[in-house]
Amino acid sequence: MALELVREKLIDQNPLAIRGLTVSYAEKPAVFSVDVSYRAGQMTAIVGPNGAGKSTLLKAALGIVRPISGRVTAFGAPLDRARARIAYVPQRASVDWEFPARVIDVVMMGLYRDLGLLGRVRPHHRARAMQSLARVGMESFATRQIGQLSGGQQQRVFLARALAQGADLYLLDEPFAGVDAATERAIIGVLKGLRDDGKTVVAVHHDLATVPAYFDRAFLLNITAIAEGPVAEVMTEANLRAAYGGRLGPARQAV
């Protein structure tokens, strides 16, 4: 009995479990010794001040940047064996939108794991990509060059690409940054739909005011982990002060 308990503790079955993660740019730690598990079927916001390491934590968890130390498992397996179940939506500004591609070309990239290097694109692949576009309200833009889209439309295309992956865990880096109100509503609608289908959503979020309305749980981060749990329990005055320090000001009033 005791042994079983130990074993269960060792292998975290959560969609994403991070243990002892430390990332450093130059000499300064960007993320220090973070332990956190994200629950299945929940929407979790990663919240913290600028420079708190929110994006870095996501990137390190996905192997995009190399951590100094730490262990990441997804669905109880090493990351590389769970890749097919994870979809990542990077920050919109991280790519060059002048790239010669149409909206549909970008969404089709989400099918890479099904298509492989040389697999033929079949009608059902194309249909899946179009369905994903329809879910974010962008189906009429399929043949538009991506550079002609507004910021909000670009963000929706990125979300559609993630939807096309058909993943169980969705990791989003600032999905609401610089988007119009209509896009924000559309995106949160899609994310809640995913959650209602039993998928797991984790998003870096910068607007403290909308955390309670949008998310089930919150993870407060400022280089080190401050708190993780249901939004009401995490977003307390004391925790926010610990994360934001003297910079809270207007953010606190918003909560």
Added chain:
Amino acid sequence: MTGAEFVMISLVPLVIGVLAAIACALPGNFLLLRRQALIGDAISHVVLPGIVVAFLLSGRVAAVPMMLGAGGAALVSVALIEAIRRLGRIEPGAAMGVVFTAMFAGGVLLLEQSAASGVHLDVQHALYGNLESLIWLDGHGWGALVDREALRGLPPELARMALVTLAVALFTGLLWRALVISTFDEGFARTLGLPVRALSLALVAVAAMAAVAAFDAVGSIIVIAMFICPPAAARLMTDRMGGQVAWSLGFATLSAVLGYVLAGYGPLWLGHQSAVSAAGMIATVSGLILALAALFGPRRRGVAAV
């Protein structure tokens, strides 16, 4: 010019010119979109001393020693850049600039001081190759193309360039999807499990191979031009990756053919006695195509149909 003269004098340089242009333009498309377009320039500078040393050691212009020399020079340059960056505490761009130009200058000095000058490798050769000298002595008319004996007399540069072009085309074709995804969005590519770093290294290695092979036949001027001009012009013609690559191959071929013909006959048409450098003219034509595309291309920034 009769058919026999064309086959003997112009056919092989023309084909080699087209192959070299294509081999450089193909990886150039990806390098351009990755903001690494100058890597072709850098490679063609850095490898010069390596090629000269390989020539001095082996005593002949052959593919294998040249590739080894070029590869060795590339490794030395990487080590030098890192050393200068660390010891001098300066930014990587400046360290690269110093190393590339210094190694090219060293290569030129080495050429002049060595017995290499005047034999086959000389400074002119390094800059604009020896395209015009690649004549096919056994090519007596079109019939030679099916004459086994005559085919054996083809300049070895042709087979070498064809092989390299084929390798570059295979690399691009087989890894197309992975190259496009990792060029557009590296972070996303990594989450798909793509070996992003290896792909990026392979792309540079393939570009280096194309540069070294083309360098031998057509010199470094054309290498620099073909890595950048056809892909950049092609980007202004289309909004799709496949379209861009197709246009760039068309532009590369057009530059090579038009440049070769203009260099050979243009001066004569104008009443001059001698021809001008084919490599120089090919590079010039590719630049003119880019200028025209920048002025009239349908997909210039800001004019794309909304």
